Amino acid sequence: MVLFHDPRCLDYGNSARPEQPARLGKTVPLLQQNHPNWTWRTAVTATEEDAALAHDETLLARLQQAQDFDADTPWWEDIDAHAYRATGSAMAATAAALNGEGPAMSLMRPPGHHATETQAMGFCYLNHIAVAALHAREHRQVNRVAVWDFDAHHGNGTEAILAERSDVLFVSVHQSPGYPGTGLKSFANCVNYPVRPLTPRGDHMATLEESWQRVIAFRPDLVLVSAGFDAYVGDPITDMTLEKTDFATLGSWLHDATVPVAAVLEGGYSSDLPHLVDAFLTSWAGEAATV
Template sequence: MVILFSHPDCVKYSQPGHPERPYRIEATVSYLKAQKQWNDRLDWQESRNAKDEDLRLAHSDTHIQSVIEGGQGGVGFDADTPAYPNIDTHARRSVGSAIQAMECALQGKTAMSLIRPPGHHATPNRAMGFCYFNSIAIATLKAQSQPNIQKVAVLDFDVHHGNGTQDILIGKPDVMFYSLHQSPCYPGTGLKDEKNCHNFPLPPQTDPEDYRKTFTQALSEIQEWKPDLLAVSAGFDAFKEDPLSDQALEMSDFEWFGSQIRESGIPAFHVLEGGYSDRLPEVIESYLEGIDPKD
């Protein structure tokens, strides 16, 4: 059983031509709900908004205020990251959703946050790259305040470097960040390891076998570190049909990623980041098959 956190309101913002579009969630939710084989394997739950104190784990008050003002009709943050009406509420809900998934993992359940906007490019002080608040970093830091949780690893396989997550988590005690991403590609960071942040840049059109080997290397380093919890930034834009990257991964590779995480035995939670192709619903289905295979 996988618990999926989502919310019908997360599709209520858009801009014509923007790849981070309502379809991503709308189509995925309706596709999964229409699949008979998933009927009794998915538990849909509604995402809740994160509190200010949660946002402050990763972001400055100035940044939080700027996202709030953006949501009230302020100017945009950059060309990719518009000031949509109520974007502060939407972004706050994405954070809350990641926290809910994290809390499930602590109870031994498999959970994924299936919501937009994504978060891994949001830095302590800046919204960028379709991201406003950094859900995975906040859920990671919040997990450390829970009983029996000390060491938390973050694994980010979105095709873009999780620069915001790195900026927030760098130097933080008992946290390790691992990112696999295309280079050269947006945002241009993550070319080398820095402190507790381990980066695996991969050239365009990396052979899926080599992608898997790199994934195995990152995951085995995580296992050796023996974290209490694994936070997964699950981006599906290294898929071969994705319009925002130049990679060659098949759906079966994402199922394999999921299965490797499950087989690692580390309690894990999963948070949707990118993934922009029309086939995102099927790619996510493959990943779910990996993290929770049919008996």
């Protein structure tokens, strides 16, 4: 297991918001304590050229203007640097997976899957997974990329950026009704599975399994996972019912995949987040669960 993290990602925000530094401030030490054999790396930051694979230059310029994007998405000092580092980390995790270094995940903030070509929103400023997918298509021998998004919110930004491409598949399972209100229908290369609030976890997991089969059936050369942990029953900003063991099951599917897989942390706002990530990664790595 190769994990990409930069402690500078804790240097903005505060505990008054769900997307807060403690999410990773508590997750990283827990993983390091429970898994001393896992490899930790800090990626180089992404460049503007990298970000421009998925974003319009107006957004890249806007990141430097000290003005909030929306109520969920404040402007923070150096938010552009934070966003570019998280993008670079997703790209590095992707490269590690493609290089055969095994399971790889980026554990950074801010998350990315709501950011569109032109707009920062929903705690997201740059769309790391979209940049990583497009970079792999342009610069690696990757003909087909599948993005699997199990965050409880629809990855509207990823969908908008990757829509209508025959070389990329986007598959998302998300709460509906729920933020941001998109992802109600499938079209072209975008497959959406809206799930009602308070859907029993067995039904939610059956939908996730069907969605994962869609990913595999695409026969991708690379799978990128928008790993959000906010479909957890204890998450404060959603109404879903998954338990820790369900995230371990998702990890086991990645473990069984025969193509390179990299994951990027998206949401997850419960204080149990460290244990959810641990369960997911432990089964992805094919290791026995710790209690």
